[in-house]
Amino acid sequence: MTVTDDWSVLDDLLGVEAEPDIVTGVGDLAFYGRCSTEDNQDPETSLGWQSGNASKLVEPLGGRIVANYFDVGQSRSVPWERREQASQLLRDLRNPNRGWSGIVLGEGTRCFFGNQFSLTAPKLAHAKVQLWVPELGGVYDPLNASHKMLMSVLGGMSESERQHVQARVRAAMDAQVLSEGRFQGGRAPYGYKVVDGGEHPNPRKAQEGYRLRIMVLDDFAAAIVERIFELYLAGLGDRAIARRLNADGVPCPSAHTPRQNRHRLADGWQSSTVKAILDNPRYTGYAFFGRWERTEMLLDPEDVAAGVVTRFRRADQSRIVRSRRPAHPAIVSVETFTQAALRRRSRAAGGRRGQSKLERSGRPTTKVYPMKGHLRCTICGRKFESAPRKHAMYYRCPSRTLAPGSPALASHPPTVYLPESAVMEPLNEWIAQVFSPEYRQETIAQLLDAGEDTSASVRTQQAEARASEAQTKIRRYTASIEAGVDPTILVDALNAAQAELSAARAELANLPQVVTLDAEAIATMVDQLGAMAAALNAAEPQDLADLYEALRLDLKYDAEQDLIEVTARPTLRVNSARVRGGT
Numbered sequence: 001m002t003v004t005d006d007w008s009v010l011d012d013l014l015g016v017e018a019e020p021d022i023v024t025g026v027g028d029l030a031f032y033g034r035c036s037t038e039d040n041q042d043p044e045t046s047l048g049w050q051s052g053n054a055s056k057l058v059e060p061l062g063g064r065i066v067a068n069y070f071d072v073g074q075s076r077s078v079p080w081e082r083r084e085q086a087s088q089l090l091r092d093l094r095n096p097n098r099g100w101s102g103i104v105l106g107e108g109t110r111c112f113f114g115n116q117f118s119l120t121a122p123k124l125a126h127a128k129v130q131l132w133v134p135e136l137g138g139v140y141d142p143l144n145a146s147h148k149m150l151m152s153v154l155g156g157m158s159e160s161e162r163q164h165v166q167a168r169v170r171a172a173m174d175a176q177v178l179s180e181g182r183f184q185g186g187r188a189p190y191g192y193k194v195v196d197g198g199e200h201p202n203p204r205k206a207q208e209g210y211r212l213r214i215m216v217l218d219d220f221a222a223a224i225v226e227r228i229f230e231l232y233l234a235g236l237g238d239r240a241i242a243r244r245l246n247a248d249g250v251p252c253p254s255a256h257t258p259r260q261n262r263h264r265l266a267d268g269w270q271s272s273t274v275k276a277i278l279d280n281p282r283y284t285g286y287a288f289f290g291r292w293e294r295t296e297m298l299l300d301p302e303d304v305a306a307g308v309v310t311r312f313r314r315a316d317q318s319r320i321v322r323s324r325r326p327a328h329p330a331i332v333s334v335e336t337f338t339q340a341a342l343r344r345r346s347r348a349a350g351g352r353r354g355q356s357k358l359e360r361s362g363r364p365t366t367k368v369y370p371m372k373g374h375l376r377c378t379i380c381g382r383k384f385e386s387a388p389r390k391h392a393m394y395y396r397c398p399s400r401t402l403a404p405g406s407p408a409l410a411s412h413p414p415t416v417y418l419p420e421s422a423v424m425e426p427l428n429e430w431i432a433q434v435f436s437p438e439y440r441q442e443t444i445a446q447l448l449d450a451g452e453d454t455s456a457s458v459r460t461q462q463a464e465a466r467a468s469e470a471q472t473k474i475r476r477y478t479a480s481i482e483a484g485v486d487p488t489i490l491v492d493a494l495n496a497a498q499a500e501l502s503a504a505r506a507e508l509a510n511l512p513q514v515v516t517l518d519a520e521a522i523a524t525m526v527d528q529l530g531a532m533a534a535a536l537n538a539a540e541p542q543d544l545a546d547l548y549e550a551l552r553l554d555l556k557y558d559a560e561q562d563l564i565e566v567t568a569r570p571t572l573r574v575n576s577a578r579v580r581g582g583t
Helices: 008-016 043-061 084-093 115-127 145-178 204-207 219-231 238-247 271-278 334-349 351-357 420-434 438-450 455-484 487-510 519-533 542-553
Strands: 027-035 061-072 102-105 130-133 191-200 209-216 294-298 310-315 375-377 387-390 392-399 415-419 553-558 563-568
Touching: 027 084, 043 130, 061 102, 084 115, 084 351, 115 145, 191 219, 204 392, 219 238, 219 271, 219 334, 219 553, 238 271, 271 375, 271 438, 392 420, 415 420, 420 542, 420 553, 455 487, 542 563
Parallel strands: 027 061, 027 102, 102 130, 375 553
Antiparallel strands: 191 209, 294 310, 387 392, 392 415, 553 563
């Protein structure tokens, strides 16, 4: 029986001269490849083309891939020992029954970075394992100086390529923020939410279905952010604000938006949460980018071969980019944010003494201090702090907590002490006198004059007018989009109108419903207080504290003259506020 060589016949027909037979015997090999991240690359596709490169290199020589090691989501800067699959490959080198005698790479620049090859090659040589590299066109020869030089060049090229990609991406993102104020992804700050902003401006991405993302106000959270800035500028510190929000039952950011805060415990407001909000300039409506940056640090300074780890650090001010125009609705004005920032910087400059910049606020205590929060020092303007002693109760204002360079230091005694008993008895006598039958008519007349206040109704009308105007703008912009106007042109205007509407609604929601008391109601209140005032000196401390709060007492102590100026502003309006729960 005659055996026909089909390849010889075909070569004769095509006029191709056959090459001599190639010596085979490469044997079974292990494949190694790497895909940087699942977000930027498709791991399955990346594995396909890299394993294809490896197969094209070794299969004509009789090689066969019998094991696959493929790292996904591992940066090339991470040494092999810290990559999941690469470290497994190195461990399998020590196994004599591993089932393969060599390694073939998908692409050298993806697998090695910097000096990683010089640290890995000795381990392969010790295990007598050959390394097949596509860029070399074959197997790596440790005795070939050109091969060593080329592998070093590949590591340098890999490092340079990574740095160039990082620089180009950062430059492009900086330009987008600077000129367009474009949202660059990530979690929206508390007070905002991310919504669909229309078709992506990049035509290719738009064809692939990508959509532009923009930030709009989260009405509830935005009102809380505004409240935090107001409380801080009113003198409260980060911890005091956090305690106030927790006491009021306000959900913390991780409880308000748990989907984007899965890494948080949702265990209430913390001082660090308040600090992050007060330090975030994006609440001004402008886009900021690059406030934090990834920094690579040596895992072990004593072992450079261990590689680096990535940490987020505050970036240098020269690296921060701000949009030229507002990019999203503002929650606080630039002036308000600047005032808060200056206050924080002033406090930080004084260290612990900088706490004097903040009001002493309500920490939970077991003892009741009736005049707490009502007594101020005329020299520095700060509230006195309670100073309990074994024999008596005092209120004090120490100068050591004043910020360095404060003008008050020139005339402020080291510590101003004021015994509670020296104030309580005269104060209670004054209250009893003001609300006594002898001064009844005069007190009622003064309270009626103080109660004439129409500011709330005026503010309500103004807020309603702003809300109506903003709704009109939104309807007009929406109609323009439906008529065919490019949505990206109207993004800024639509965001501004939405911000105006949200601000007006928040103001309307927080305005008290004012019911002014008439003369008869005020007379009843005066008679009740008059009857109470007769027994003030024998009252419980908590009852006194409640009374002083209702009278809105303001006591200013002049240490030089040993004199207290007392002002009372009793609440003459019934404020209706929404609370949690109901009946």
